[in-house]
């Protein structure tokens with residue numbers, strides 16, 4: 001069985017959540033980590049998690065949506081984490097492609113890190129062109145940290161994994177010319193699969209669905225020349241660490 005470790009079920013426009021979840025389960029994708037992007041969707045994400053036991057919510061402020069008021073929102077974020085004891089923290093991070101000024105982003109990210117450590121929750125990081133800022137934060141990141149939608153260099157991936165953190169892999173890495181080389185270098189024990197649905201579409205303008213996650217696993221297995229079943233077993237083991245199952 002798989003978990004989709006990063007999906008925004010609140011953002012589907014052309015599918016309803018019930019169908020998305022039901023069809024995914026039919027394809028052995030049994031659990032969903034559903035990050036929010038901004039306080040305005042925290043309640044929607046929380047409601048989905050109440051409605052579907054298969055959904056684990058995550059609460060955070062995505063670096064694209066940081067505003068001057070963001071630092072005031074952390075009291076509210078802490079309340080959400082207390083209210084939802086299984087919730088993760090995220091997504092949060094630093095994106096220097098969208099916003100070349102990393103100072104405020106770093107400050108806001110540090111508040112997420114503090115809360116994740118305080119409440120012992122996994123942390124979901126969105127990092128783009130922020131390798132040096134992120135590596136200076138390595139010492140304070142919780143061990144269960146995922147660098148989601150990883151599409152960086154093999155060296156960067158290895159550096160993240162060397163510190164014990166995880167990489168969230170979705171279809172976007174397959175578009176890279178050196179995808180095979182990158183995937184072959186990574187430690188499979190520290191990766192999780194995700195769709196980032198409805199985003200990261202394989203085909204233009206088509207919403208990505210979690211029912212396609214086994215196809216992603218198959219493509220990765222082909223790239224690194226290991227049997228599909230072997231990869232699936234490793235991924236299941238990785239997932240259990242995050243869900244706190246033995």
Ligand SMILES: [Zn+2]
Pocket residue numbers: 006008035091196
């Ligand atoms: Zn996301």
